[in-house]
Amino acid sequence: MLQDLVGKKPLFSCAIGVTETAKIPGISAAGANPEITDYTPPADVELLHLGKCKCITGVPVTPDGIPTPALITRSALKLANIPIIVVNAGLKIKPQIPFVEVGGLPGNDIRTGKALNNAHEVIERAKIFGENLSKTVDYLVIGESIPGGTTTALSVLLAMGFEAKGKVSSSMPLNPHKLKIKTVKKGLETAGVKEGEFADDPIKAVSTVGDPIQPVVGGLVIGAAENVPVLMAGGTQMAAVLAVVNALKPEVMYNIAIGTTKWIINDKTSDIKGIVSKIADVPIFASDLDFSGSRFNGLKAYEAGVVKEGVGCGGATTAAMLKSNGKITKQIMLKEIENNYNKLVSET
Amino acid sequence: MLQDLVGKKPLFSCAIGVTETAKIPGISAAGANPEITDYTPPADVELLHLGKCKCITGVPVTPDGIPTPALITRSALKLANIPIIVVNAGLKIKPQIPFVEVGGLPGNDIRTGKALNNAHEVIERAKIFGENLSKTVDYLVIGESIPGGTTTALSVLLAMGFEAKGKVSSSMPLNPHKLKIKTVKKGLETAGVKEGEFADDPIKAVSTVGDPIQPVVGGLVIGAAENVPVLMAGGTQMAAVLAVVNALKPEVMYNIAIGTTKWIINDKTSDIKGIVSKIADVPIFASDLDFSGSRFNGLKAYEAGVVKEGVGCGGATTAAMLKSNGKITKQIMLKEIENNYNKLVSET
Numbered sequence: 248m249l250q251d252l253v254g255k256k257p258l259f260s261c262a263i264g265v266t267e268t269a270k271i272p273g274i275s276a277a278g279a280n281p282e283i284t285d286y287t288p289p290a291d292v293e294l295l296h297l298g299k300c301k302c303i304t305g306v307p308v309t310p311d312g313i314p315t316p317a318l319i320t321r322s323a324l325k326l327a328n329i330p331i332i333v334v335n336a337g338l339k340i341k342p343q344i345p346f347v348e349v350g351g352l353p354g355n356d357i358r359t360g361k362a363l364n365n366a367h368e369v370i371e372r373a374k375i376f377g378e379n380l381s382k383t384v385d386y387l388v389i390g391e392s393i394p395g396g397t398t399t400a401l402s403v404l405l406a407m408g409f410e411a412k413g414k415v416s417s418s419m420p421l422n423p424h425k426l427k428i429k430t431v432k433k434g435l436e437t438a439g440v441k442e443g444e445f446a447d448d449p450i451k452a453v454s455t456v457g458d459p460i461q462p463v464v465g466g467l468v469i470g471a472a473e474n475v476p477v478l479m480a481g482g483t484q485m486a487a488v489l490a491v492v493n494a495l496k497p498e499v500m501y502n503i504a505i506g507t508t509k510w511i512i513n514d515k516t517s518d519i520k521g522i523v524s525k526i527a528d529v530p531i532f533a534s535d536l537d538f539s540g541s542r543f544n545g546l547k548a549y550e551a552g553v554v555k556e557g558v559g560c561g562g563a564t565t566a567a568m569l570k571s572n573g574k575i576t577k578q579i580m581l582k583e584i585e586n587n588y589n590k591l592v593s594e595t
Numbered sequence: 596m597l598q599d600l601v602g603k604k605p606l607f608s609c610a611i612g613v614t615e616t617a618k619i620p621g622i623s624a625a626g627a628n629p630e631i632t633d634y635t636p637p638a639d640v641e642l643l644h645l646g647k648c649k650c651i652t653g654v655p656v657t658p659d660g661i662p663t664p665a666l667i668t669r670s671a672l673k674l675a676n677i678p679i680i681v682v683n684a685g686l687k688i689k690p691q692i693p694f695v696e697v698g699g700l701p702g703n704d705i706r707t708g709k710a711l712n713n714a715h716e717v718i719e720r721a722k723i724f725g726e727n728l729s730k731t732v733d734y735l736v737i738g739e740s741i742p743g744g745t746t747t748a749l750s751v752l753l754a755m756g757f758e759a760k761g762k763v764s765s766s767m768p769l770n771p772h773k774l775k776i777k778t779v780k781k782g783l784e785t786a787g788v789k790e791g792e793f794a795d796d797p798i799k800a801v802s803t804v805g806d807p808i809q810p811v812v813g814g815l816v817i818g819a820a821e822n823v824p825v826l827m828a829g830g831t832q833m834a835a836v837l838a839v840v841n842a843l844k845p846e847v848m849y850n851i852a853i854g855t856t857k858w859i860i861n862d863k864t865s866d867i868k869g870i871v872s873k874i875a876d877v878p879i880f881a882s883d884l885d886f887s888g889s890r891f892n893g894l895k896a897y898e899a900g901v902v903k904e905g906v907g908c909g910g911a912t913t914a915a916m917l918k919s920n921g922k923i924t925k926q927i928m929l930k931e932i933e934n935n936y937n938k939l940v941s942e943t
Contacts, residue, residue: 330730382678
């Protein structure tokens with residue numbers, strides 16, 4: 248699939264949302280503390296468009312100060328001059344940049360068993376938008392930013408019958424699998440839903456224990472993949488969306504790939520290949536990024552397994568390399584990322 | 596310019612908004628009565644995407660029951676498989692389809708002299724979006740739907756020093772020039788602004804006596820026209836936006852044309868050529884549509900000067916004809932419009 252995309256024109260779309268699930272202490276590192284995770288997705292896409300954030304000072308960081316992967320995505324898209332369209336999947340804080348509305352609302356804590364209120368309508372609107380986008384470019388890259396998203400990925404995968412306990416990734420080096428499983432079990436229990444019960448009803452799965460980006464990304468993929476290839480840019484969260492898409496429209500799977508980072512592929516605490524292989528025969532590509540020689544500790548930390556993925560950074564990097572026919576190398580990427588990081592650090 | 600676009604890929608974008616100015620009795624025929632004009636723009640774009648409206652029963656009509664030009668736009672875009680992206684410029688009722696947010700808010704009655712609150716920010720966000728769209732396709736067609744828009748066009752033109760009294764068009768056969776001039780004078784008077792005072796400050800002009808679609812379309816055009824040709828799809832309302840663009844970024848004017856209908860060009864009660872010629876040397880194209888032989892009185896009425904333009908119907912028709920390399924003729928257009936009209940009439 249990738250060979251066919253060399254030199255072709257992509258569009259990068261990013262679905263952003265929040266779920267109360269991310270506020271459970273210890274679940275997410277996508278923000279310096281749980282309460283601030285509401286600001287992470289809008290700040291991420293402000294960074295994509297403007298090179299700096301408006302709704303917060305500085306950029307989103309982990310509790311240890313490691314910067315958001317949006318920095319990587321921004322660098323890749325800018326270098327390769329790839330257009331960006333942000334989709335609001337459900338936010339409490341709106342970004343101060345243009346974004347698309349498809350009716351999405353913030354997600355409830357999955358422990359309520361009532362995660363989303365209008366997933367069906369959101370999927371339908373996202374399908375319309377994905378279909379229209381697919382008429383503009385050669386292929387689509389779709390990323391996401393939602394704190395807590397690997398936990399809601401686990402719950403949707405389990406509700407649909409894909410054994411993924413201990414296999415979803417984490418933005419933390421120590422993956423809190425126990426806490427995630429406990430959270431997910433509580434949600435399924437409250438809803439009175441058995442694992443696998445929603446194998447054929449992904450809309451019920453996401454409505455019960457999912458998060459807002461799942462119906463949005465799912466709808467975008469379904470709407471677009473009938474016309475053009477779609478690179479789902481993300482880690483194990485995208486595997487959950489893949490399960491949703493596969494259950495709703497299996498005939499588009501031939502046109503879908505997952506694009507992620509080597510930090511996800513090499514992660515010992517998760518297993519994206521294991522999850523995806525049970526869903527469908529879809530290729531997984533890892534972008535070739537290497538921060539081990541970086542002059543910034545905040546970037547070096549990525550090599551130690553912090554953050555790993557997010558804001559479609561892996562897929563965006565792959566798209567930039569493809570569009571430039573390999574002229575954008577990992578060395579050029581690191582230099583651009585370091586320059587952008589340096590600018591941000593010196594400004595704040 | 597048009598020759599260069601034959602066979603090329605366009606995208607149709609439509610900015611929709613409302614202004615309290617439209618509620619002044621006798622100003623607008625874009626709705627069966629003034630109060631319902633809030634529903635016209637969202638209903639128009641629902642029709643574009645879905646082939647039917649969701650926020651109202653039936654389709655928007657004039658007080659005499661003549662159907663919205665969105666019917667023409669829908670037919671053209673569908674026939675030529677042209678993608679659509681709707682932008683919310685400022686609405687009270689949101690459409691039940693995907694749309695882009697750029698921070699736009701509904702417009703106040705221009706007689707207050709305080710028409711818009713955040714035009715500068717809206718222009719900046721629309722510029723970002725226009726620039727990103729321009730990286731996806733060969734050219735952009737930008738339409739609008741805003742009841743009362745020719746009155747707010749007149750006021751912005753006057754505030755910027757372009758004599759347009761008696762020259763803006765109307766959706767009614769009898770153009771209420773006196774009422775429009777009286778309304779505009781009241782707005783300028785309240786704000787203490789002389790005609791021509793904002794010749795170099797279009798943002799103050801639209802903020803004082805403009806409407807929400809002006810900064811949005813203006814921003815989209817400025818953002819896009821640096822990279823690709825832009826067809827501003829509309830009548831004298833687009834002339835007002837042209838004045839805004841020309842004052843903010845004259846260097847993109849070479850890449851801009853106005854696309855409208857022959858009903859506007861042939862209109863004895865308005866003078867688009869006279870207005871535009873004073874602003875800049877920009878070509879005006881009229882789509883070749885002919886409803887005189889239609890089996891529907893609601894369509895025949897267009898030939899008598901009802902409606903005339905709106906929802907970018909002229910530019911969308913031109914784009915459809917260009918994209919199809921002339922295979923989409925006016926006969927094929929009329930047949931498609933009649934079929935779509937018939938479906939809507941028989942459903943309701």
